[in-house]
């Protein structure tokens with residue numbers, strides 16, 4: 001109510017201003033075209049009403065985003081952020097949540113500043129807020145778009161119940177290099193799937209209207225091509241052709257923009273010599289002119305300041321000028337807009353119209369979020385108590401976690417575990433590691449509340465005896481624990497090894513040059529295997545790992561990623577067969593790091609590998625194919641595919657081709673299968689990938705049942721940036737493949753005429 005008065009007073013001020021304008025002496029020019037004025041009562045009208053009252057400093061204050069000291073996600077802190085709020089020098093605060101805490105900050109803004117403009121509160125709600133869902137790369141392996149929208153929806157519900165209006169998610173960076181720690185935040189290596197997931201996550205966060213107090217603004221990040229950091233080293237150089245940028249890395253961002261993402265975040269990296277934060281081509285030409293994006297762009301953490309280190313700004317004045325003129329609306333944590341923009345405007349180097357446009361974009365979102373009508377709209381203590389960690393949320397987290405786990409190996413049907421009483425030895429450094437179960441970027445997740453695998457096994461397999469011995473740490477060279485753990489294994493019917501990476505070994509600033517299991521885990525597993533017991537390896541990790549040495553030492557391998565709050569229960573559901581695993585990899589697992597970058601849709605080259613010809617594209621010391629391919633994943637069921645049947649052998653540009661395949665469940669267990677459709681353009685005006693995902697359907701097939709799956713293809717699905725950089729389909733021959741992985745071989749051909 002309070003802020004409605006604020007807004008009404010602002011509006012009255014504006015209407016007086018305009019009415020006085022009407023009687024103003026001749027010298028004041030009335031607006032050239034009244035039709036250009038926003039309609040009375042529209043959001044733009046309200047935005048202009050506020051803008052007209054603001055001083056230059058107050059305008060620049062809206063472009064300033066500062067971290068609170070409740071949480072920290074970067075190096076520098078600005079302890080005087082409260083003083084800055086009181087001076088009207090802050091437009092938004094991040095890393096602050098909890099109704100009591102954010103309410104205090106909001107009251108400072110709407111009661112103690114001159115214009116009482118409300119703050120936006122943002123946070124990295126990447127895979128859940130309090131209830132933590134699987135790490136996004138893991139969740140993407142479910143290929144379940146509805147599930148991913150639901151987890152984002154629940155994250156928004158919990159975050160908005162604790163005072164937040166904005167999440168810095170989804171991260172939609174395509175990533176083909178597992179050395180890069182941030183692969184854990186995204187949706188893997190494929191553009192088609194990554195675009196669909198970007199859309200689902202934006203919709204989950206934002207819903208159909210930002211005025212809904214249970215929703216939050218999304219932020220598509222990191223714009224753009226951050227996942228292509230050279231050598232997989234975080235923040236490193238990105239250099240690529242415009243064709244690769246537009247065919248591989250940009251489509252998920254376009255999908256996020258088309259889904260209505262309210263904001264974008266610039267990436268730390270340079271792109272072809274110009275850092276994203278100062279890259280007018282990215283922000284003005286592509287994002288705004290080509291895509292029609294109307295939201296605002298926030299930089300990543302102190303990225304404006306980092307232009308000095310990139311070496312494209314001689315000083316902070318030049319860094320600020322380049323950033324604002326390129327299209328970066330809001331300065332995250334560098335406080336450089338606040339310090340340098342007044343002088344740049346006063347000197348005429350930056351037109352005030354540029355500042356006004358950025359401020360309009362921010363104010364427009366504040367109106368759309370309902371913050372002017374009620375700055376405390378997402379600060380309801382009752383909602384905070386009621387909407388967090390609900391049993392519905394926890395159950396959904398458990399279900400989605402189980403859907404995300406990829407069964408990589410299951411020799412001798414080691415899994416599912418027998419339900420009869422047996423002695424289980426549970427060993428490994430991640431067997432009872434609560435905090436690690438939610439991985440990196442776990443927002444307001446409370447590590448001690450996570451269910452570990454020990455908890456899940458003991459709680460679910462009550463007829464079995466579970467003996468836990470750690471055996472070794474995640475990342476050191478101590479072997480002292482081996483003996484005790486091996487004794488427990490020798491005295492068991494089956495061994496479950498919980499291994500992987502610590503939560504800190506992926507995510508931001510966590511690149512690894514060696515992507516094997518860290519420490520002495522591989523060695524410990526080899527010792528366990530020597531005992532001759534059935535060995536089940538459960539992996540908790542953020543990135544694809546080099547499992548070449550591990551593969552022979554486990555009878556079954558379940559890639560569990562970081563399952564989140566309900567980790568132990570979800571893993572046990574899969575191990576015990578309560579859930580039949582159905583997930584498929586969305587990122588390639590290499591045989592070793594020397595193969596990287598390796599991804600399923602590479603080019604054929606002029607000398608594709610030929611075992612009988614030395615002079616072909618290969619290594620002397622490792623095969624070309626990966627250990628586990630994109631799209632791969634086993635089930636407790638087995639599925640038999642027919643060859644694909646095409647509705648025509650030739651189609652025109654306006655025709656639709658039906659691709660039909662029969663999939664039979666040849667096992668005794670009902671199960672879900674992700675049926676995948678791939679296409680190869682056999683010859684183009686530029687070289688084309690050897691395979692491209694163009695469709696998938698997740699189908700439940702009962703034991704013994706055969707399901708007919710039909711895909712529809714049109715020329716629109718075959719478009720790419722051709723020799724002249726036109727986004728078109730080209731006539732010619734195409735191969736179609738359908739199967740349960742990108743290395744499916746059953747195929748047929750058609751011509752596009």
Ligand code: GLC
Pocket residue numbers: 073074124168221300301508
């Ligand atoms: C970090 C990350 C970005 C995050 C931001 C705010 O450095 O790069 O993903 O949203 O800062 O925490």
